[in-house]
Amino acid sequence: MKRIACWTLVAMVTLFLVGSPALAGYAYKTNKPHLGGDVTPVEAFEMLQKNPDHTFLVDCRTRAEYQFVGHPEGAYNVPIRFLTTKVGKKGYSEVGNSDFGKDLLARFNPETDTLIILCRSGNRSCAGCNEAIKAGWAEDKVFNLMGGFEGGKNKNKASSFYGQRWAGGWKLEGLPWTYKMDTALMYKPDVDKMAGTENDGLLKVAQK
Secondary structure (H helix, E strand, O other), X not given: OHHHHHHHHHHXXXXXXXXXXXXOOOOOOOOOOOOOEEEOHHHHHHHHHHOOOOEEEEEOOOHHHHHHHOEEOOOEEOOOEEEEEEEEOXXXXXXXXXXXXXXXXXXXXXXXXXXXXXXXXXXXXXXXXXXXXXXXOOHHHEEEEOOOOOOEEOOOOOOOOOOXXXXXXXXXXXXXXXXXXXXXXXXXXXXXXXOOOOOHHHHHHHHO
């Protein structure tokens, strides 16, 4: 019986290591070619800690993902695509944000600020890097966060997390994240529309 219990414990530990990107030494890679650099979640966190006044996380996912899935603490939401009400083959369709570069310029300074752009798993963020550089950022001041917030899908069929987003990413690395919606970090055009209106009280509630 002791031998069976021992092997059961070994199997459970092995399964945990298979499913844990941090403990298993997950190997990050760039999902798509893009301008600018690449960083892992841990490297990005270290950059933010080293120069918090001029290094910023830009979460380019949709507003819904940012709010309901959660986001890194201190990340600014600047969507590179918006959800629509049109239903497509895989759910609601999306439309590109033609003002993405302008939205970045409204928040950050290309002369002084370094941007680390993230999305769900590291695809949209590559496009975001290209747009940031088009808007005026130097290539050495723009970085794609490999793995994104949720990570890629686990491809190991032996894992109980197979097919789920359990392969790297900010959240699974155990880095600080939150569901809290701070109007100072939310998509700026939305907040600007609300400022000075009868809904101004809602902003104060959202900040609590």
